[in-house]
Amino acid sequence: MHKLTAHDAETQSLDLVADNIAKLTALFPEILTEGADGGKRVDFEALRELLGTAVEDKEERYNFTWHGKAQARRLAQTPSTGTLRPCPAESKHWDSTQNLFIEGDNLEVLKLLQKSYHQRVKMIYIDPPYNTGKDFIYPDNYRDNIANYLELTGQTGEDGRKLAANPETSGRYHTHWLNMMYPRLKLARNLLRDDGVIFISIDDTEVANLRKLCDEIFGEENFIASIIWQKRTSPDMRTTFSEGHEYIVMFSKKQEATLSFNKLPITDEQRARYKNPDNDPRGVWVSSDFTAQGYRPNQMYKIVTPGGATYDPPDGKCWKNIEAVFLQQVQDGRFWFGSDGNGVPRRKNYLNETDGRIPWTWWTNQEVGHSQEAKQEVNQIFDQAEVFSTPKPVRLIERMLQITTFEDSVILDFFSGSAATAHAVMALNAEDGGNRKFIMVQLPEPTDKPDYPTIADIGKERIRRAGEKILTDKGGIINLDVGFKVFKLDSTNIKPWDVGFDDLETSLPLFADSLKDDRSNDDVLYEILLKYGLDLSLPITTHTLAGKTVYSIGMGALVVCLDKAITLDTVEGIAKLKDELQPEDSLMRVVFRDSGFADDVVKVNAVQILKQAGIEDVRSV
Incomplete structure (x- = not known):
């Protein structure tokens, strides 16, 4: 998109x-230099001088690496040339819902x-492939991932390529998984708010690698917890050592004082423990x-109970408060000093002063x-049975939502599977009156x-159905939003400019309109929304x-007008709008179809009319 010139559109x-370079040069403008081709480049020697001893250039250092890591990092930084095409026919409550379901390769x-x-x-929240040798590992194509995705899902060619597992016999068992996860987590971090968090389900196969991966992407200081989920109710007697749990690794975007978590409601079992004997x-x-653990001189004093018994802090401990507070x-x-007034001093915690319980890292199947x-x-x-073989329980995801979200939060799951996360969001909204919104992303895996x-x-x-x-x-x-807008990943709506010199004369008429012939105005409209953010x-x-x-x-x-044969009457109408x-x-920003004007005179005058109305940002696709 641009200032009314043809066939030059932002299709990425x-x-x-470019964004990283801009941030870096905003801090250190002196590192920007000019390359041999006249383009802007970063002078790493200048940056090294500015950073001084903070630069590590020795080969032997603590790091986490694998074959293909550099390429995976570049893949995360490569812009996509795709778009998301709206599918109202597969959606529910298209005109009113704020929820999204996006069908496509989650990387793109x-x-x-x-x-x-x-x-x-x-x-x-994501429940990615566990890399057990049976589940699918997304085979990214480093040249053209959109074309790769369309081929994999059978949208180009006759049948498409088969989706492949990652058997251990491949010799690159962990490498494939790490190369798949790295760019996706890198991009996901950008979408989190500063007080945002990510939960990742995993088992023993990759939990160690996942922790190292997240330490690098989110920062070790942003590790919150490794939660143990008790996934079974009884041992599997067919195995030598029955697995009864999985992990849920939890990281924050920024571990700051402003990061806080909601307390969980008191359970009926816990409520029953509250008594009032006095x-x-x-x-x-x-x-x-x-x-309390440790030794603090001002918290080491003798306590005399109402019944006359005396108590000193046990060895290696002190009282929780200074004597005046006690x-x-x-x-x-x-x-409470016991029914006879001679018991060990214990502090009362009242039910009506309790705002909930602090979550801990052991999640039993009774609770979640x-x-x-x-x-x-x-x-x-x-x-019907066996529609989907590996879903997660709604209560498990609800627990994560209860701890970390507000009533109007946005929740993302880019390994959506059976959409249990969307189910949990709607269920919790129904329970507490919230208006949380979900974004589900799922590959159309056969x-x-x-x-x-x-x-x-x-x-x-x-x-x-849920x-x-x-x-x-x-x-x-x-009042509950149970709808969702469906979008599907596809190549851009804008024709690629790949005309060779030899066929320039015959091909030019095909590019009179920069938009593809098989795309609707709605397709183009939502691509414009993506490009504008x-x-x-x-x-x-x-x-x-x-x-x-x-x-x-x-x-x-x-404001967008994608019709053809636009006259100045339409332009003046937009000015009045x-x-x-x-x-x-x-x-107000205005976008037209580049070939949509009745003639060049209208095109030139449109800019002036809108400028007089105070609309400076006028572009075309």
């Missing part, structure tokens, strides 16, 4: 290399979301140990569900299910101005 996603999709969802996601007017309570709390009736429960959830929704040819089809149908079930269970009277769920209003369709996005922040919509900060 955010250029992360993550690249395409870099502008629109940069630092907007509060929580990411008829305390504050209500029921449980007592807790009043000692005495004040005793006077307030906040201590197990693998069999997850399968039963899917079977019940589809009313299945052997005639009714659901791909895993993406299973996910979409699960969201449809949403309706939640509404039914709640009596159908709650606008939310794909923003409301779009349609206006008819002088017989032409004009789209208004975000209350006039962006600015006064009517009054966009924020009076800024």
